[in-house]
Amino acid sequence: MTADRQTLVAGVDSSTQSTKVMVCDADTGEVIRSGRAEHPDTTEVDPQVWWDALGAASGGLLSGVRAVGIAGQQHGMVTLDEKNSVVRPALLWNDTRSGQAAADLTDELGGPQVWADAVGAVPVASFTITKLRWMAEHEPGLADRVARVLLPHDWLTWRLLGDGAEPVTDRGDASGTGYYSAASAAYRTDLLSHAFGGRTPELPRVLGPAEAAGHTPDGVLVSAGTGDNMAAGLALELDEGDVVVSLGTSGTVFGVSETQPADPSGTVAGFADATGRFLPLACTLNAARVLTATASMLGTDLAGLDRLALTAEPGAGGLTLLPYLDGERTPNLPDASGSLIGLRRANMTQENLARAAVEGMLCGLAAGLDALRAHGLVARRVLLIGGAAQSAAVRAAAPAVFGVPVAVPPPGEHVAIGAARQAAWALSASTSSGQADPPRWQGSATVHLDEPTSAEAAAGEQARHRHAEAREQVHGMPRS
Ligand SMILES: Nc1ncnc2c1ncn2[C@@H]1O[C@H](COP(=O)(O)OP(=O)(O)O)[C@@H](O)[C@H]1O
């Protein structure tokens, strides 16, 4: 197909640390051009920052693009007043100030199982509903001004549509609010109102997976958009047995399912995906930044951290890092700090510390993988994505820590590509010959990482055991 007949679509990943834009061929998924812009390192942010980053990342890229989709960091609370002005900076998924609000809400409405049954997940500080409770308690004057609540991707989609547009969302991102039941495809405004002190802000209409949100003033179709993990799932065209481990700011482990789990322990959140199915997911608050923080402490960079970690033996000489550097979400310890356990004169080396950082980050996700399996998810292989999947030390340690084959898809911005694939799907669905399914894009082969030796597998198993033991000893968390 010649370039002038090529149909172009764009996908946006507005995640915690940056905005990425990928322009793709709508038929094949080939990436034609891309851009990115950084976000500030903070847990509350004026949404205008995302809009400016989107402008910077997409500058000059969107010429000829027929459709665009926005994927965003999940859960962030964007509050708007009667005039659609932002009431306060958005509280992000990694802002832990609403930890007590989460515990209170869980108790007030009958305990964890009631929540898991109602909305597929037990509230934690990340969820939008707990942030609204925090706002109602700590900023009641501002809460009184809130006329509408959106998620980050909803707000960006709405801005793209221009003045007078109706705010919309999708079931994937809505399922992370704590006031949407994906199983019954309905908002739980009773829960929202209870959490928000009797206030009942307007909520965006929930679109279907291939439904269009509308068009930009320039006539570009805008798809429903979704949460970043849902978009990554869409890019990877997940089948049964595929489990994604994403190592960005957050660590997430998830797969697709026809049914919604209801985990009263709160480890597995029964989110919805971007295709009409469910996306059982466990999320840690500390992933790639554990590596940057450890590298910085050791006076090196990420390449240097890799070199150190690869020099150490698997198991880090018995060192265990519980990397709860920014508090933690899974396990639910919003006020926790990190712990380094097992230090001896013989193992107290930079190499072991680097390895312990890598293994500690992965062990938290391996525990999430165990919980997903306990709730019925089949794990035949792990697909490793996100910024820290580029780390050689992570790739070396992952197969032994997860205990299942690990594959790395070709490096790419999977969230933005998933958003672009959704845009291509919505564009196709808008025509008379529209497709019922998203276009098949996945072509390039994944790289399968080496199976661990029996010694490496044993060291991985021991690292997980020590991690669970440390969680129990330091934080009283029961072993699963
Ligand atoms: N080679 C690498 N080794 C370890 N971490 C890396 C590497 N390359 C990028 N990262 C980390 O990945 C993170 C960004 O990943 P990304 O998935 O884009 O995050 P997010 O979606 O949360 O914004 C940064 O913290 C960055 O330091």
Ligand SMILES: O=C(CO)[C@@H](O)[C@H](O)COP(=O)(O)O
């Ligand atoms: O809260 C979750 C998942 O429930 C996070 O995964 C956020 O969606 C942020 O993602 P990244 O910016 O780390 O990719």
